[in-house]
Amino acid sequence: MTAPTLAIRDLTLGFRGWAGQVDVLHGISLHIMKGERVALVGESGSGKSVTARIVLGLLQQLKTARIGGLVAFEGQDLSTLSARQRHALRGTRMSMIFQDPTSSLNPVYRIGSQFHEVLKRAEPGISAADARRKAQAALADVAIPDPARALDSYSFQLSGGMNQRVMIAMALANEPSLLIADEPGTALDVTVQAQTLSLMRALVEKHHTSVLFISHNLGVVREFADRVYVIYKGRIVEHGRSADLFADPRHPYTRALLSAVPRITGGGIPEIDDVSESYFAPMVVHEGCGEPGEVG
Numbered sequence: 001m002t003a004p005t006l007a008i009r010d011l012t013l014g015f016r017g018w019a020g021q022v023d024v025l026h027g028i029s030l031h032i033m034k035g036e037r038v039a040l041v042g043e044s045g046s047g048k049s050v051t052a053r054i055v056l057g058l059l060q061q062l063k064t065a066r067i068g069g070l071v072a073f074e075g076q077d078l079s080t081l082s083a084r085q086r087h088a089l090r091g092t093r094m095s096m097i098f099q100d101p102t103s104s105l106n107p108v109y110r111i112g113s114q115f116h117e118v119l120k121r122a123e124p125g126i127s128a129a130d131a132r133r134k135a136q137a138a139l140a141d142v143a144i145p146d147p148a149r150a151l152d153s154y155s156f157q158l159s160g161g162m163n164q165r166v167m168i169a170m171a172l173a174n175e176p177s178l179l180i181a182d183e184p185g186t187a188l189d190v191t192v193q194a195q196t197l198s199l200m201r202a203l204v205e206k207h208h209t210s211v212l213f214i215s216h217n218l219g220v221v222r223e224f225a226d227r228v229y230v231i232y233k234g235r236i237v238e239h240g241r242s243a244d245l246f247a248d249p250r251h252p253y254t255r256a257l258l259s260a261v262p263r264i265t266g267g268g269i270p271e272i273d274d275v276s277e278s279y280f281a282p283m284v285v286h287e288g289c290g291e292p293g294e295v296g
């Protein structure tokens with residue numbers, strides 16, 4: 001049996017501060033097999049981004065962070081890697097797309113030179129000409145109409161949607177096995193967001209890239225993900241295939257989250273009661289979604 005691309009077991013996280021430790025993750029487990037698109041969905045502050053940052057090996061460097069449990073990437077326990085080895089994985093075997101492309105692209109360098117830097121991470125000796133050729137092909141893959149012109153542009157000269165496509169192209173340029181997409185396109189308008197997500201979906205399908213998709217938008221998750229984990233206050237409360245979970249949400253928190261999705265005919269956005277005791281009910285795992293036996 002092949003190891004999952006990503007396996008997380010009993011992950012805990014606390015931040016130490018002057019007033020003691022604040023626990024943020026309380027033992028979460030999830031896995032992503034090769035080519036699977038898996039969503040981690042929950043409200044603001046539930047622990048989605050910190051989970052992503054641990055997978056990327058970024059929180060491990062923070063002195064105040066206390067991390068427990070296991071994170072295995074392609075069968076390898078990340079805690080056995082040095083900071084340098086974790087750094088080498090980022091942008092090569094695993095990469096990330098952020099919510100707002102304008103804050104991730106550097107406004108003082110042309111897109112072409114930023115692309116060159118990205119490609120150098122996987123192939124340090126790549127020539128400028130080869131990098132340009134590869135970058136052009138990558139931009140054409142995300143349906144950018146004039147790739148050569150885009151490479152000579154600065155991010156502020158492109159629209160938000162085009163920048164998001166550039167980000168997707170850069171994130172996939174080195175053919176990572178894991179893509180972490182943290183609320184991609186939330187900063188864009190809904191139609192553009194839908195277009196960029198369907199582009200991203202087509203590309204990850206083509207390359208069999210595994211995706212950890214982080215979102216609070218259930219509509220988007222339903223379209224994009226094969227499987228879903230619902231996270232509430234640092235705990236996974238429900239896990240299932242998208243189709244099953246949306247057709248038959250069983251945990252009280254998932255139901256509240258789903259009922260809070262604004263509907264065109266509804267009367268505004270209902271509030272989720274944030275302190276309901278029932279949200280701490282035991283985790284629900286839908287049929288056929290047990291954790292794989294092998295971690296790494």
Ligand SMILES: Nc1ncnc2c1ncn2[C@@H]1O[C@H](COP(=O)(O)OP(=O)(O)OP(=O)(O)O)[C@@H](O)[C@H]1O
Pocket residue numbers: 015024042043044045046047048049050051216
């Ligand atoms: N460096 C840090 N030091 C202390 N607390 C932190 C730090 N980073 C995150 N937290 C806390 O961890 C909790 C989880 O944060 P996280 O950013 O993962 O939430 P999220 O689910 O991604 O929310 P959002 O959708 O708003 O991004 C929050 O209570 C946050 O305040």
